[in-house]
Amino acid sequence: MELSDAxxxxxxxRAFRPDPVPRxxxxxxxxxAALAPSGTNVQPWKVHVVAGATRDRLVAEVLAHREANPADAAPEFPRSAKRKEPYVTRMRTLxxxxxxxxxxxxxxxxANWAQWGRNYKFFDAPVGLIFTIDKDLGPMSYLDVGLFMQSFMLAAADRGLSTCAQGAWNNYWTVTRRVLNVPDEDYIVCGLSLGYADESDPVNTLVAEREPVESFTTWHWG
Ligand SMILES: Cc1cc2nc3c(=O)[nH]c(=O)nc-3n(C[C@H](O)[C@H](O)[C@H](O)COP(=O)(O)O)c2cc1C
Structure with a gap:
């Protein structure tokens, strides 16, 4: 696949077939993905890959915790931002x-609660990734993790595999930390589902709109 095609x-x-992905x-x-650039080449990404019994245990424990503690959805790391325009409208449109x-x-x-809960089943994908980062690193290193994730997703697309990045996984982090033995010095930043898309599921026909280039670009061209 050409890069531009990917x-x-x-x-x-957000709906996967159960077909396994080889390790x-x-x-x-x-x-x-590790070929992604990072500021001063610090390569801050850390990844916990879950499949099989560990994946199933993580899913079961997070969902059980979520049912028992519906309000316990705050992320550990400082993620929350002020809700303002134009972001709120874009989020609602999606x-x-x-x-x-x-x-x-x-x-x-x-129904909303149940649908959002599918995040914590990795949308039935056979493989889940949990990205963590050293708590001592700053915002630039979060950019690096994002670059890593995008490279991973494009490399997956190149092989006919599908993905969904999932900020949802920074909720219920106490459970994820315990099940995967994530060290206390790392934040759980994001999750990602990996597998083969279930093309028959209507949710996968979603095409998220994009703003045109002129809406986010200020030219200082000459
Ligand atoms: C950092 C990040 C976190 C995301 N978290 C979630 C999530 O928790 N659940 C979900 O269904 N989609 C999640 N998404 C997917 C976005 O909704 C999606 O990328 C956006 O709507 C654009 O759609 P597209 O990826 O199909 O182009 C996330 C994407 C990113 C980059």
Whole structure:
């Protein structure tokens, strides 16, 4: 696949087939993602890869915790930002499009809760990745982790695999930390589902809109 094809065709997939992904493939993707640049080459990314019984245990424990403690959704690291325009509208547009495809009526809190909960099943993907970062590192290093993740997702697309980055995994981090033995000195920053897309699921027809170049670019051109 051409790089530009991978860029244009990659989409966040939220329903996967159960077909396994070989460990060697995940290792190859990680090795390619690690070619991402990072400020002063610190390579701050750390990845916990879960599959099989560990994946199933993590999913079961997080979902059980979520049912028992519905309000316990705060991330450990300072993530929250002020809700303001134009971001709120973009977020709502995405939500509306997604819930429309799935057929969840507006205001159906129970259905919303259940659908968001699919994040914690990695949307049925056979492989999950949990990205962590040393708590002593600053915002620049978070950029590096993002670059790593994008490289990983494009490398996956190149092999016919699908992904969904999941900030959802920085909620319920106490459970993830315990199940995966994530050291106290690291934050859990993001998750990611990896597998083969279930093309028959309407949620995977979602195309998230993009703003045109002129809306976010200020030219100082000459
Ligand atoms: C850092 C990050 C966190 C995300 N977290 C979630 C998430 O928790 N759950 C989810 O369904 N999608 C999540 N997404 C996917 C975004 O909603 C998606 O990238 C965006 O809507 C653009 O759509 P596209 O990836 O299909 O182009 C996340 C994406 C990124 C980059």
């Amino acid at each position: 860029l244009r065709t990659r989409r966040s997939v 060697a493939t995940v290792e190859a993707l990680l090795a390619e 939500g509306k499009a997604m819930y429309g495809l799935i057929g969840i009526p507006k205001g159906d809190a129970a």
